Amino acid sequence: MSEAAADLLGALAYASLTAFGRTAADAERAPSLAARATLSRLAVAGYRIHEALVAELVRRGVEPELAMAPFVPPIDAFHARTRSGDWFEGLLGSYVLAGLAEDFAEHAAAIVDEPLTDVLRDLGATVAAQHGRQFVEDAIREVLAADPAVAGRLALWSRRLLGEALSQAQRVAADRIELTRLLGGGLAEFGGLLVQVADRHAERMRALGLG
Amino acid sequence: MSEAAADLLGALAYASLTAFGRTAADAERAPSLAARATLSRLAVAGYRIHEALVAELVRRGVEPELAMAPFVPPIDAFHARTRSGDWFEGLLGSYVLAGLAEDFAEHAAAIVDEPLTDVLRDLGATVAAQHGRQFVEDAIREVLAADPAVAGRLALWSRRLLGEALSQAQRVAADRIELTRLLGGGLAEFGGLLVQVADRHAERMRALGLG
Numbered sequence: 001m002s003e004a005a006a007d008l009l010g011a012l013a014y015a016s017l018t019a020f021g022r023t024a025a026d027a028e029r030a031p032s033l034a035a036r037a038t039l040s041r042l043a044v045a046g047y048r049i050h051e052a053l054v055a056e057l058v059r060r061g062v063e064p065e066l067a068m069a070p071f072v073p074p075i076d077a078f079h080a081r082t083r084s085g086d087w088f089e090g091l092l093g094s095y096v097l098a099g100l101a102e103d104f105a106e107h108a109a110a111i112v113d114e115p116l117t118d119v120l121r122d123l124g125a126t127v128a129a130q131h132g133r134q135f136v137e138d139a140i141r142e143v144l145a146a147d148p149a150v151a152g153r154l155a156l157w158s159r160r161l162l163g164e165a166l167s168q169a170q171r172v173a174a175d176r177i178e179l180t181r182l183l184g185g186g187l188a189e190f191g192g193l194l195v196q197v198a199d200r201h202a203e204r205m206r207a208l209g210l211g
Numbered sequence: 212m213s214e215a216a217a218d219l220l221g222a223l224a225y226a227s228l229t230a231f232g233r234t235a236a237d238a239e240r241a242p243s244l245a246a247r248a249t250l251s252r253l254a255v256a257g258y259r260i261h262e263a264l265v266a267e268l269v270r271r272g273v274e275p276e277l278a279m280a281p282f283v284p285p286i287d288a289f290h291a292r293t294r295s296g297d298w299f300e301g302l303l304g305s306y307v308l309a310g311l312a313e314d315f316a317e318h319a320a321a322i323v324d325e326p327l328t329d330v331l332r333d334l335g336a337t338v339a340a341q342h343g344r345q346f347v348e349d350a351i352r353e354v355l356a357a358d359p360a361v362a363g364r365l366a367l368w369s370r371r372l373l374g375e376a377l378s379q380a381q382r383v384a385a386d387r388i389e390l391t392r393l394l395g396g397g398l399a400e401f402g403g404l405l406v407q408v409a410d411r412h413a414e415r416m417r418a419l420g421l422g
Contacts, residue, residue, distance in 0.1 A: 020251055024231065025232075
């Protein structure tokens with residue numbers, strides 16, 4: 001497996017492990033036992049994705065820890081800069097990040113070579129199936145109906161999540177030329193991929209009333 | 212299903228949901244990616260147990276949230292009084308709690324009536340299979356070999372975990388007479404069950420060098 005392919009799987013494997021920890025921590029703030037159990041289930045789904053990507057790396061003879069290591073600083077920096085301040089920020093955060101992961105995986109699948117395409121398609125489909133979209137959308141719409149003033153704060157929050165995610169992704173792309181090449185060419189083409197992901201994010205936020 | 216049986220499953224369901232959150236938080240302090248992934252896997256095992264117990268309650272026509280609710284205060288109090296201070300306390304904590312859960316389930320299975328017996332036996336077996344005993348034992352022995360002075364602090368920590376767990380269990384037993392009856396009779400018999408669990412805990416700690 002090429003170093004760039006190992007990079008891609010390693011980055012996604014570490015991102016999903018940290019999504020697990022982040023979502024599990026957000027679950028602790030749930031306003032009800034049912035909500036806590038649901039967010040815990042979403043966290044577990046993140047761990048399962050991590051596990052599948054690690055298995056994929058191992059199958060290709062790559063040491064998972066080595067593949068993940070380069071992405072620890074940017075992904076940790078992302079989380080450190082976007083700590084959720086309350087239950088709704090946590091909930092929206094899990095929704096935003098799952099959406100970005102799904103769209104990134106789908107767009108990247110169309111660019112990379114086989115057999116990575118299948119791995120990315122599976123990942124996108126798993127995120128889409130597991131990410132508890134309905135639960136989060138219902139909860140966010142409920143809070144907006146009860147307190148419309150929250151919309152402004154949550155809209156800002158979603159833009160901050162997107163902004164930090166894009167800026168860390170660009171940092172990685174600038175550092176890992178081969179990975180960037182795998183994802184379409186140079187920094188300009190990678191930027192095009194990010195624009196597509198950002199557009200889909202904006203559509204989802206508008207649909208939620210956070211446009 | 213009797214109220215006492217719903218109590219027992221509800222208490223275990225909430226305990227395993229909180230074990231998930233606690234272990235996921237402890238995983239964030241792991242000294243390596245491999246250790247973090249392993250502790251995350253143990254957290255996921257806790258969530259799976261929660262999910263199985265919730266399914267069991269639903270199958271018996273009991274609303275899981277109602278069954279869990281009475282046990283939120285004592286279990287939350289347990290966690291609040293035993294926050295782990297570092298990675299090794301977290302690691303030993305997950306080991307101690309899994310051991311208590313396993314032994315409690317096994318001893319209780321011998322006391323309660325069918326079909327609860329099977330549920331408890333399954334739970335004990337699942338905890339035993341998943342709790343990553345070897346991983347934790349190796350890590351603890353390694354830190355003790357490197358720094359024998361840590362043994363005293365970890366031994367105290369394990370006794371504190373046990374003490375708080377027993378005191379919350381006794382508080383629950385005093386409040387829930389029917390549950391206590393299900394588990395052997397009166398408070399004295401329930402005390403006998405706790406002594407057995409405490410003895411097994413002490414044996415495990417001695418074997419680890421924390422006696």
